[in-house]
Amino acid sequence: MIKEYKGWVQSIVLPIIFLVAILGMYFFNKPRLFSTISDTAPVTEILFPVSIICATLYLFYVTRFLPNLQKIASGFKDLHTKRVIICTVFYLLIWIIRKSLSSKYTGLTLKEFLFNVLKQSITNPLIFIIAHTVYFGLFFLVIFYFRKHVKDVIRNHGLGMTVWIFVIIIFSLGNESRQMLNFYPLVAIISVMAIQKSGTKISNIAIGLYLAISLFISSFWAKLSWNGEMNSDFLNYPSQNYFRYHGPWISNYNYVVFVVIFLIITIVFYFLHRNKKLIISK
Numbered sequence: 001m002i003k004e005y006k007g008w009v010q011s012i013v014l015p016i017i018f019l020v021a022i023l024g025m026y027f028f029n030k031p032r033l034f035s036t037i038s039d040t041a042p043v044t045e046i047l048f049p050v051s052i053i054c055a056t057l058y059l060f061y062v063t064r065f066l067p068n069l070q071k072i073a074s075g076f077k078d079l080h081t082k083r084v085i086i087c088t089v090f091y092l093l094i095w096i097i098r099k100s101l102s103s104k105y106t107g108l109t110l111k112e113f114l115f116n117v118l119k120q121s122i123t124n125p126l127i128f129i130i131a132h133t134v135y136f137g138l139f140f141l142v143i144f145y146f147r148k149h150v151k152d153v154i155r156n157h158g159l160g161m162t163v164w165i166f167v168i169i170i171f172s173l174g175n176e177s178r179q180m181l182n183f184y185p186l187v188a189i190i191s192v193m194a195i196q197k198s199g200t201k202i203s204n205i206a207i208g209l210y211l212a213i214s215l216f217i218s219s220f221w222a223k224l225s226w227n228g229e230m231n232s233d234f235l236n237y238p239s240q241n242y243f244r245y246h247g248p249w250i251s252n253y254n255y256v257v258f259v260v261i262f263l264i265i266t267i268v269f270y271f272l273h274r275n276k277k278l279i280i281s282k
Contacts, residue, residue, distance in 0.1 A: 010068060014169070015059040021118055022052055033119060039234040040248035041255075043123050051122035055173065058126065062169050065147075067155045067162055076159065120248060121173035128175040130258045131247030135177035136184055137214040141269055142191045149194035175247030206272055213265055219245065 025033045036042040044051070108116070121128055133140055143150050154165055168183045195202065222241060234243045235251045243249035250258070 010066075011060050011063045014063050015056045018059055018118070018121075018173075019052070019056055022055075022122060025115070025118065032115075038248075039232075041123055041235060041250060041252065043119065044252060047125055048122065051125045051127075054125040055121045055128075058129070059169070059173075062172075065151050065154050066165060078158065116176075117170070117174040120175040123175065123248075124252065124255050127247065127250070127255060128173055130255065130262065131175035131250060132172065132177050132180065133262060134217055134245055134250075134258060135247070136180070137217065138210060138265065138269075139184075139187060139191055141266065142195070143187075145269075145273055146191070146194040146198055146200075149197040150190060152197060153190050153193045175250075177247055209268075209272070217261075 034043050034045060124130075129140055154161055164183070164186060168180075168187065171180055171183060174180075222245075233239060234249045240249075240251055240254060244251065244254040
């Protein structure tokens with residue numbers, strides 16, 4: 001009972017920090033919170049409370065995939081000095097290369113980046129999950145259906161895995177999915193390991209359906225240039241033919257369209273999951 005209580009306490013820390021940060025932005029920097037830059041979609045004010053609740057519940061749910069604090073603390077004892085030194089040397093080399101060879105343009109500061117991530121997370125309810133699914137495919141469904149085994153994979157692979165997953169959780173709140181490109185391969189590997197750990201053999205029907213839907217969502221047939229038909233308003237057509245696949249520029253209309261599509265897909269896979277003859281091949 002005590003361990004279960006500690007698990008709940010650990011799971012509410014990040015959501016509380018998120019809530020404090022969002023409310024701080026609302027009360028002390030409201031004009032910037034509801035403004036738009038680079039023609040991105042503004043926060044939908046009427047759904048603002050719903051967006052906050054959804055993002056908070058998301059954080060509460062995903063942080064429960066992490067090991068408890070006791071296990072994280074014990075992970076420090078298992079650190080190998082040699083590996084720590086190697087990692088530090090690599091980090092210093094990368095830092096030196098960046099300082100000496102990269103552009104002097106600094107881009108966003110850490111504070112500005114975190115502000116953008118928080119703002120993107122509440123543009124519309126769960127907009128970040130919609131954006132990541134459009135960009136990467138249906139991996140959220142895989143993680144959800146095999147969540148017990150995903151937890152086991154994460155919790156049994158040491159402190160490094162825990163740190164990476166924590167960073168992924170923070171980044172995943174942002175709806176600019178291209179910023180997740182460095183992390184997605186790890187998410188894919190964890191998903192495959194979880195399926196293997198579960199002992200489940202997915203049927204050809206489920207695999208074919210998953211691939212077909214993922215290809216459909218990706219709209220691989222769409223043109224990139226649209227023969228110069230882009231206009232200056234990224235949130236309307238014809239520009240939305242391209243920008244609807246990039247989180248910060250998904251218009252409210254296309255957001256609703258994607259929500260309906262993903263609800264239908266979720267229901268289809270739910271019934272496939274319930275009917276083990278279709279989802280599992282023995």
